[in-house]
Amino acid sequence: MLGTSVGLSLGLGVAFRRGLCTSAARLRPIARSSCHGPSQPLTIRIASRPFQTPSPQRSTPQLSSLSIRRNSTKPPTRVPTTTTLNTTATPAEPAVTSGPAERPSIISRIYSNLSLTPVKENHEKDGEHGSSSVGKLLELAKPEKKNLVIAVGLLLISSSVSMLVPLTIGKLIDFFSTNSSTFLGLSFPVAAGVLAVTFCIGAAANASRAIIMRTSGQRIIARVRNQAYLSTLRQEPEFADRSAGDIVSRLSVDTNILGESVTSNLSDGLRALISATVGVAAMVWISAKLTLVMLCVVPPVSLGAVFYGRYLRKLSNMTQEAVGEMSKTAEEKLNAFKTVAAYNSQELEGSLFAKKVDSVFQLAKKEAYMTGIFWGASGLTGNLAMLCLLGYGGHLVSIHEITVGDLTSLLMYSAYVGGSVSGLTGFFTGLMRGVGAGSRVFWLLDRTSHIPLDKGVKLPHSRNGPIRFENVRFRYPSRKEVEVLKGINMHIEPGTSVALVGSSGSGKTSIQQLLSRFYDPDEGRVTFDGTDIRDFAPESWRSRIGVVFQDPILFAGTVHENIAYGSPDATREDVEAAAKAANCDFIWNLPQGFDTLIGKASLSGGQRQRISIARALVRNPSILLLDEATSALDSTSENAVNAAIDDIIRQQNITVILAAHRLSSIARAERVVVLENGVVSEEGRYDVLSRREGSRFRTLMAAQLLVEKSSKGIEASQPEQGNLQERI
């Protein structure tokens, strides 16, 4: 009896616990990914601001500025502040709740859930949810159909066996209390043996079901992850820039929830359904009257527990969000540790963090109170319900309507049914979470890139030709309000070199990004050998381009692998030739040469940059884009990289477009294009422009010279500015 009471209380607590457990499971990932998307180290740069005097009226340059920016992504793009992973947890709300008469019952809630109203998300973004349905979820499980059918069969066996337990215990009690000679129509030893075998079969079926369900679930998760990641990689770069943190959460957490939902959750739901149905049927068979009384008590209490559990889960979600905020604050400041130390902000940061900790504590305290009250109340309700049932059941036993064994079986079945009802609501919640997670994952799977990689004609490998920008206008999709390029017209002959020059933010990188087809222009066109580059398949077009970014990105692996990145067919000879062309002599002095692991070799900025130039060269590109390849380097490294660029420029078969701030880099190009206010304001040969009195280029160069000198602590004088050519 005590066991039954405990069973019922436990049953009531299941829904509540489910909420908390799933919430707790989400806690860690939230803390991990809550901050600024993928954790990118903050770089603190005290940078000389080049070309700070675009305005003709002001010739005094700003000398230097402190810039703190994230590595790799340049723009102030919209970064999700908290990539909360509880996004799929809130079940869909019922559509109408205007008054008591219209308040939906649990059944209608379940139906409204089943109609799969899109699950609300905390950080909902426009159009970032795929359509989802149970059908689509099940479709995912299709390749596992055979395994799942076997698992369902095994589930039926194990559930049937476990439903025999209450009946057997009841019969056992009657057997001993009546001194009967047969048990279940058999002699006791034979009956015991049959039961033992049956229970073994049940246990084996249960174990096999769990194994099959879990492995199938993991296979589904693996399949979805691979597909979703591949789909992500095929998107336009803007997409990943904008939502890297969110994508990672979709790939890790949402795929997990999805896989769980179509396997374990489905299996738990089925088991709960079978247990509830068989339990109620057995109870009716034993005593319809007592069953009726129990059905009046157990389900309402269970449902009360479910709703209460939901409220607690909401509270728990809020706590997790607060924990996410707290972690975000800590992560941000720990990444900027030197800044905090340099500005003696330890106390300030300590109090800011304490505020976050306090909001977590307040929520957790509320949660603790509610949890305590819930556990107390659910235990009491369970016990009171049990008392009622025992009272009425005892009465039925006293009038010989049922036996003591029947009463025991009935009580046990009622606990089973109570647990199963909780299990079923847990199943629906899990299903809803699966649907929500599914919509996020399907969105990733179904999304078509704005610049599909393989759409368009293939470019012959050997082809080179002039590049032309024809009245190109462009705004970044994430910042539509600012027109970055306002009608760029430019012609670049094949095999020549051009330096794009302009103040910071004038659009040098943007031009290179358009050339790489990371974006497409809003108006006008970019042509290559007379063909709009949008007509080429981006994959094929990009294979003709080598890009060297300002921050060289090297991956884990050997030097060879890094140079051959993106050129899987490159031989060791090709890699060595590219390394030579990129002035990477130092590689031959590394302990294992080209087989040295990048992590093991402490490479300087200049060496890393030259490796990334070699990576661009090994694919034998027609066009080489160098985006401020030397701006972050010291003068020794800069000289080494510039020497490499010099060698490349001398090659006749490669068009070099370099965005540059430093005079030493600009001077190497055959032609200079000056960008101002989104248009080309001047262009020509370097020596001509730098000599021409009053040229925009000359003003910019003078300012740059001042900046370079001031960064070295040398005072610049007017005559020196006039003597620009000699200075260079």
Ligand SMILES: Nc1ncnc2c1ncn2[C@@H]1O[C@H](COP(=O)(O)OP(=O)(O)OP(=O)(O)O)[C@@H](O)[C@H]1O
């Ligand atoms: N991904 C982006 N999303 C939105 N705006 C961007 C993005 N990248 C650059 N911008 C904005 O576009 C403008 C031009 O930037 P761009 O990087 O092309 O200039 P730049 O001349 O290369 O500057 P710098 O010399 O500082 O590298 C700037 O105002 C910049 O803030």
